[in-house]
Amino acid sequence: MAEAALLPGRIALLGNPNCGKTALFNLLTGSRQKVANYAGVTVERKEGTLRTPAGRTVKVLDLPGAYSLNALSNDEAVTRDVITGHSREALPDLLVCVADATNLRLHLRMVLEARSLGIPLVVALNKMDRAAKLGITIDVESLAQHLGIPVVPTVSISKRGARGLEDHLDRPVPARGSSSWAAQGIEEVRRTQQEVLRIFRATVKEPAVDADPSDRIDRLMMHPFWGLLVLGIVLFVTFVSVFSIGGWLTGYVESAFAWLGGLVEGAMDEGLLRGLLVEGIIGGAGGVFVFLPQILILFLFILALEGSGYLPRAAFLLDKPMSRAGLSGRSFIPLLSSFACAIPGIMATRTITNWRDRLATIMIAPLMACSARIPVYTLIIAALFPGQPLLATLLMIGLYALGIISAMSVAWVMKRSRPTSERSTLLMELPSYQWPDTRSLVIGLWERAMIFLRRVGTIILALTIIMWALYTIPSPRTHAQGTPIERSLAGEIGHALQYVFAPIGFNEHISIALVPGMAAREVVVSSLGMVYAMEGDEDEVGGQLQERIATEWSLGTKLSLLLWIVFAPQCLSTFVTVKRETNSWKYMWIMGGYLFALAYLASLVTYQVTNFLTGS
Amino acid sequence: MSAHVIKNLPLDLLPERRWATVCDVTIPATGVDHELVLRLVELGFVPGERVRIVAEGIGGREPMAVRVGHTTFALRRHEASFIIVEPHP
Ligand SMILES: Nc1nc2c(ncn2[C@@H]2O[C@H](COP(=O)(O)OP(=O)(O)O)[C@@H](O)[C@H]2O)c(=O)[nH]1
Ligand SMILES: [Mg+2]
Numbered sequence: 001m002a003e004a005a006l007l008p009g010r011i012a013l014l015g016n017p018n019c020g021k022t023a024l025f026n027l028l029t030g031s032r033q034k035v036a037n038y039a040g041v042t043v044e045r046k047e048g049t050l051r052t053p054a055g056r057t058v059k060v061l062d063l064p065g066a067y068s069l070n071a072l073s074n075d076e077a078v079t080r081d082v083i084t085g086h087s088r089e090a091l092p093d094l095l096v097c098v099a100d101a102t103n104l105r106l107h108l109r110m111v112l113e114a115r116s117l118g119i120p121l122v123v124a125l126n127k128m129d130r131a132a133k134l135g136i137t138i139d140v141e142s143l144a145q146h147l148g149i150p151v152v153p154t155v156s157i158s159k160r161g162a163r164g165l166e167d168h169l170d171r172p173v174p175a176r177g178s179s180s181w182a183a184q185g186i187e188e189v190r191r192t193q194q195e196v197l198r199i200f201r202a203t204v205k206e207p208a209v210d211a212d213p214s215d216r217i218d219r220l221m222m223h224p225f226w227g228l229l230v231l232g233i234v235l236f237v238t239f240v241s242v243f244s245i246g247g248w249l250t251g252y253v254e255s256a257f258a259w260l261g262g263l264v265e266g267a268m269d270e271g272l273l274r275g276l277l278v279e280g281i282i283g284g285a286g287g288v289f290v291f292l293p294q295i296l297i298l299f300l301f302i303l304a305l306e307g308s309g310y311l312p313r314a315a316f317l318l319d320k321p322m323s324r325a326g327l328s329g330r331s332f333i334p335l336l337s338s339f340a341c342a343i344p345g346i347m348a349t350r351t352i353t354n355w356r357d358r359l360a361t362i363m364i365a366p367l368m369a370c371s372a373r374i375p376v377y378t379l380i381i382a383a384l385f386p387g388q389p390l391l392a393t394l395l396m397i398g399l400y401a402l403g404i405i406s407a408m409s410v411a412w413v414m415k416r417s418r419p420t421s422e423r424s425t426l427l428m429e430l431p432s433y434q435w436p437d438t439r440s441l442v443i444g445l446w447e448r449a450m451i452f453l454r455r456v457g458t459i460i461l462a463l464t465i466i467m468w469a470l471y472t473i474p475s476p477r478t479h480a481q482g483t484p485i486e487r488s489l490a491g492e493i494g495h496a497l498q499y500v501f502a503p504i505g506f507n508e509h510i511s512i513a514l515v516p517g518m519a520a521r522e523v524v525v526s527s528l529g530m531v532y533a534m535e536g537d538e539d540e541v542g543g544q545l546q547e548r549i550a551t552e553w554s555l556g557t558k559l560s561l562l563l564w565i566v567f568a569p570q571c572l573s574t575f576v577t578v579k580r581e582t583n584s585w586k587y588m589w590i591m592g593g594y595l596f597a598l599a600y601l602a603s604l605v606t607y608q609v610t611n612f613l614t615g616s
Numbered sequence: 617m618s619a620h621v622i623k624n625l626p627l628d629l630l631p632e633r634r635w636a637t638v639c640d641v642t643i644p645a646t647g648v649d650h651e652l653v654l655r656l657v658e659l660g661f662v663p664g665e666r667v668r669i670v671a672e673g674i675g676g677r678e679p680m681a682v683r684v685g686h687t688t689f690a691l692r693r694h695e696a697s698f699i700i701v702e703p704h705p
Contacts, residue, residue, distance in 0.1 A: 068658045072651060105685040106660055186643055186654050193662045215670060215683070222671035222681060316681060316690045320673045329679065329690065425652065426679050427695055430688040 008094035008173050010059040013124075014083060014114055015098035016107050017041075017065025018431050020126040023156035023440070024098060025062035028166070032447050035440040036306035038333065039065060039429045040351035043075040045082060054170040061092060064350075069113060070183050072425075074350040074358075083117060084181040091119060094173050096165065098124045101131035101138055101153070102212075102432070104204055108196045111147060113184070118177035123151040124165055129158065130434075135207035143203040157437050214432040218313065227317050234310075238301040243396060244389075246294030247378070253290040257282055261533075272472070275534070280468035283533030284526040285461040287545065291375045295452055296445060298371055302340055303444040307436030311336065312428055319426060325408040326415025328354075328424045331361040335407070338368035340448075346577045354424040360414050362578055363591055364407035366569050369400050372521045376565050379525055380558050383549035395562075403566055406598070455520065463516040464526040470512075471534060485535060504564070504600065505557040505607035514570070521570045556610035560603040567599035627682065627699040632672055636701035638665045638684075644698075653698050660684050661699050 013021040017039030026033055029048030034041055046062040063082060064075035071077040081087040083095065097114045099107040111123055125140065144151040152168055155161030184192070221227050261282040268274040305311055311333050319329030330352045338345030345365045352358040369377070377399055385391040470490035477492065485491055493515075494508030501511040513527035529545045549558065569575070569592050579588040630636050638661055644650050661667070661684060670688060671681040679692050 068655065070651070070654060070658070072655060103686040106687050109658060109660075186657055189654065189657050190662060193657065193660070197662075197664075210686075212686075214688070218670060218681070218688070224672070224674035227671075312690070316671070316673075316679060319679050319690070320675075423648070423692075423694060425695065426690050426692045427652070427655065428690040430681060430690055432686075 006093065006172060006175065007056060008058060008092075008120070008169055009056075010061070010090070010092045011094045011096055011169065012061040012063060012083060012092040013096050013098055014063055014079065014110070015065060016067055016100070016110055017429065019065070019098045019100040019107055020154075020156045021065065021098045022046075022062055023437075024096075024124060024126060024154060024162060024165075025060060026443070027156050027159075027162050029060050032443045033062060034444065034447075035437070036303075036311075037309040037431055037434050037436075038306065038312050039431070040075060040333070040348065041065075041306075043078070043347055043350040045078060050166070050169075052169045053166055056170065058169055066110070068110070068184075068189075069181065073353045083114075083119065091176065093120065093176070094169075095119045095121045096124050097121055098126050098154075101125050101127050102134055102136060104138070105196070105200050108200060109189075109192055111149075112192050112195060115147070115149065117181060120173035120176065121149050122165070122168055123147065123149060124154045124162075125151055126154045126156055128153045129155045129161075134211045137205045139203045143199070146199045146202060157439060212432050214309075217433055218430075221310070221313050222316060224317075227313070231314050231317055234305070234314075238298070238305075239397065239400070240393070241301065242294055242298045242374075243378075243393060246297040249293035249297075250290050250378075253293060257286045257290060261286075275472070276465065276468060279530050279533040280465050281461065283545075284464035284468065284530035285456055286526075287529035288375055288460055288522040288526050289453075289456045291378070292449065292452060294374055294378070295371045296449060298374075299340060299445060299448045300441070302336070303441050304436045307434065307440055309431045309433045312430045315428065316430065322408075323424075325411045326357075327360060327408075327411050328352075328357055329426055330354075330424070330428065331357060334361050335365060335368055338365040338370060341370050341372070342366045342368065342571065342574050343577045346574070346581055349581065353427075354422065356418070356420060356422065357424045359582065359587065360411045362581060362587070363414065363594075364410050366571070366574050366591065366595060367403045367407040367410070367567070369403045369566070370571075372571070373565055375522050375525045377562065379546060380549065380562055383546050383553070384555075384558050386546075386550060399562060399566055402563075406567070410594070456522075459520050460522055460526055463519060463523045464530055467513070467516060467523075467527045468530055468534075471531060483535075485531065503607070504603035505554065505560040505611075506564075507553075507557070510557075510561060514568075517570050519572050521565065524565075524570075554611070554616055555614055556607040556616070559610055560607040563602040563606045564599050567595055567602055569595040624700050624702050626697045627667065627669075627701050628677070628680065628693040628696040630667075630669055630701055630703060632669045632677075634703055635666055635668045636703040638663055638667055638699060639702050640700040642698045642700065649698070652695060656695070656698060659689065660687070667699070667701060 013025055015021050022033050022042050023035045025031060025048060028050045031048045033046055042062060042064045048060045050058050050060055052058060063079040066076040066079040069080045071080045085091050095114055097111050099111055114121055140151050140153055152164040154165055221230060261278050265278050315329040315332035318332050322328060322331060334345045334348040337348050342365045346362050349358045349361045352361060377396060381392045381395050471485055471488045473489050474487050475489050475492040490512055491508060494512035497511035498508060509528055509531050513524045516523045532545050532548045575588055575592060578591050579585060624639055640663060641653055641657060641661060643653055665684055667682055667684045669680050670683050673679050677693060679690050680696055681688050681690050682696065
């Protein structure tokens with residue numbers, strides 16, 4: 001026993017991708033980090049704290065999964081650096097090496113590699129529930145003996161599944177041995193694998209017939225024809241649910257807001273405060289809030305797909321088609337995430353080994369229609385085709401498709417402009433299928449709802465109030481004529497912006513809304529909702545926006561704004577993320593520049609051609 | 617018994633759904649391919665393991681899904697070609 005034994009104060013979770021580290025982290029610390037059934041969900045280090053049964057506080061570090069410390073991709077490098085002492089932080093007192101009990105043959109190698117690091121180690125043998133279900137029996141004591149380190153069984157998806165590990169944290173660990181890590185060569189790895197096999201055979205008993213149905217399911221899911229058909233159906237059902245069920249629910253929330261607006265309007269005396277409440281907050285920010293049901297349904301589908309293990313299969317199916325455009329199947333999951341939001345999508349590209357592939361994926365991720373576009377698309381399409389759900393759906397599909405096709409074309413041009421002989425690697429694990437775990441689903445949905453509400457309640461609300469102020473304060477240039485709104489500061493600025501935006505058909509109100517719209521696209525909706533509420537009749541607040549767009553905007557203007565939203569990178573956070581992930585201002589400006597250029601060009605052509613055809 | 621000799625072949629030439637045993641991996645001297653093969657060995661493509669191709673992309677068998685142990689990996693043909701296998705009769 002080492003004399004300098006101490007109680008661990010900082011621990012880190014290490015292991016292969018998808019063994020349940022993040023689920024364990026959430027369970028231990030009460031955090032709500034993303035858990036999903038594919039490799040590469042966690043791409044950065046996350047810290048949390050837990051309280052042991054004895055009442056001590058322990059810092060816990062969740063790390064990206066790594067098959068090996070010979071890192072091939074960026075996320076694996078994060079893990080390697082943290083546990084080999086090449087990052088800024090001190091080494092942890094104790095490493096918790098998480099291993100998947102249903103696949104020890106693969107996961108034991110990491111345990112053996114971790115053992116050579118000289119940091120005190122404990123193995124969390126996770127997914128014990130699933131191992132039992134599959135008829136796999138593991139002699140835990142004998143495993144601990146063979147490894148020479150403690151092994152505790154865990155189930156990170158059940159409430160008390162980490163008790164054994166928590167108890168273990170109250171025991172003293174030996175002081176850190178000194179060891180300098182060196183990358184293993186092939187011969188060394190082969191020797192390790194022999195030892196893995198020896199230990200595996202001595203401690204694990206598997207049923208003669210594999211009880212996991214994944215192989216059978218894959219005969220359909222990964223079939224070149226039926227698989228693609230299933231993928232098409234999955235995407236179609238998702239889409240239709242978001243826009244039909246979601247749209248229907250959104251209608252109810254909208255009526256509730258209209259009712260609320262009427263109530264406040266009736267209860268208060270006319271004045272600035274009532275204006276701010278009814279027009280700015282209820283008519284403006286409320287106009288974005290009503291999309292909550294649609295956004296939650298979109299996330300429900302994405303979360304369920306992520307939890308099932310289906311996504312890597314879809315990536316497999318699309319690898320060949322995507323390679324035509326100079327991408328690979330590895331880009332699929334980051335791009336799919338970008339339909340929710342480009343920022344996690346861009347972060348997820350860390351798992352792409354090949355730098356050129358990764359850069360191309362980052363550059364096109366903002367073209368995937370993120371959920372912030374849903375309010376703008378829905379509003380304008382509803383104004384274009386009121387009471388014609390079929391046409392509305394077709395146009396919506398068209399806008400999504402336009403984003404995807406443009407993205408693939410941009411990737412293709414990028415590939416053609418800088419040819420290389422470097423191969424892109426695929427090498428992707430296809431995990432066993434699982435029913436999405438309800439706990440993770442609920443946590444995920446809750447998180448997204450909170451993010452959305454926070455966004456509406458802070459940035460969108462603040463910007464809408466600023467816009468309301470600009471529309472309320474009169475311009476100092478007294479010679480200005482017209483309605484109070486035309487004479488306001490906002491009216492004046494909007495007028496000036498016409499030099500840029502009149503050729504693409506945007507009126508003053510749209511033009512000025514695009515400026516705060518740089519921080520969040522949805523402000524285009526909240527700002528327009530507010531202006532029309534200010535101008536409109538006193539008695540109704542909700543519903544006016546869509547009617548006024550339908551009657552007052554020309555066809556050209558409506559189409560032109562839709563196209564603008566498809567392309568324009570109206571999201572400062574995306575700029576910041578691109579800068580951080582590429583570590584280069586240049587790529588950030590290229591991304592912003594090419595997207596704005598495309599947006600202006602597409603809107604210009606649309607507006608001018610539509611006007612020519614409709615003869616206005 | 618037939619005197620028919622089963623020849624070893626690179627994994628990318630193994631017929632779909634046929635079981636085989638890994639007998640060797642080709643080790644390129646350096647570079648990207650060396651890292652790749654190192655990773656394949658780390659993932660369990662070591663002599664004695666049973667493997668089988670469970671799915672293939674359309675036309676040109678690209679990419680392929682390979683079962684090894686309890687795991688399935690999606691590999692490109694190029695990646696699979698470093699693994700030498702002996703097909704089961
Ligand atoms: N049955 C079962 N599934 C688990 C357990 N722990 C994690 N999972 C599932 O395994 C998958 C990967 O989990 P995650 O925490 O994201 O793994 P990470 O990549 O190691 O962080 C998810 O689908 C989880 O729901 C467990 O103890 N039992
Ligand atoms: Mg994780």
